[in-house]
Amino acid sequence: MPQKPGSMYREVKGQPYTRKEYIGGVPHVRVGQFTMGNRTRDFDNEVTLIAEEKCQIKDAALEAARVTLTRVLTKGLGEDNFKAKILIYPHHVLRENKQATGAGADRLSEGMRRSFGKKVGNAARVNQDQEIVKIWVDDGVEVAKEALRKASMKLPTPCRKKTEKVE
Numbered sequence: 408m409p410q411k412p413g414s415m416y417r418e419v420k421g422q423p424y425t426r427k428e429y430i431g432g433v434p435h436v437r438v439g440q441f442t443m444g445n446r447t448r449d450f451d452n453e454v455t456l457i458a459e460e461k462c463q464i465k466d467a468a469l470e471a472a473r474v475t476l477t478r479v480l481t482k483g484l485g486e487d488n489f490k491a492k493i494l495i496y497p498h499h500v501l502r503e504n505k506q507a508t509g510a511g512a513d514r515l516s517e518g519m520r521r522s523f524g525k526k527v528g529n530a531a532r533v534n535q536d537q538e539i540v541k542i543w544v545d546d547g548v549e550v551a552k553e554a555l556r557k558a559s560m561k562l563p564t565p566c567r568k569k570t571e572k573v574e
Contacts, residue, residue, distance in 0.1 A: 483550035
């Protein structure tokens with residue numbers, strides 16, 4: 408069965424469903440790594456991506472943003488001239504009330520009766536003005552801003568960028 412669009416899970420509704428010790432068969436988090444680039448060096452500038460609205464970001468969208476971000480930074484600056492970190496983690500387990508379709512589906516489906524839903528994915532709940540991604544660079548501030556702009560296209564919320572000097 409194909410994945411549902413992320414717009415179905417964008418809104419924050421109800422309590423977070425996060426207690427994985429009580430949930431059996433939780434899907435794995437799709438984000439490959441949360442820290443990229445040179446982890447040991449200290450950099451001069453810090454560029455941050457900030458969410459402007461409260462929303463849920465699926466782990467697949469986070470992974471797409473991470474891949475785009477890493478590709479732009481690696482091409483523009485090289486592998487050792489930046490450090491990038493995803494600051495949010497997809498704790499919330501998404502559920503979906505799957506409906507049977509096709510011939511004979513009326514005998515199989517329960518409709519909305521007992522519609523708690525099955526686990527279909529993970530999402531990070533993000534508040535307004537919460538930091539999503541940070542990039543540390545020396546000279547490539549414009550490359551970092553462009554990387555964050557392209558990465559923000561993959562996320563379901565409007566974002567802004569903030570640049571500051573690291574002391």
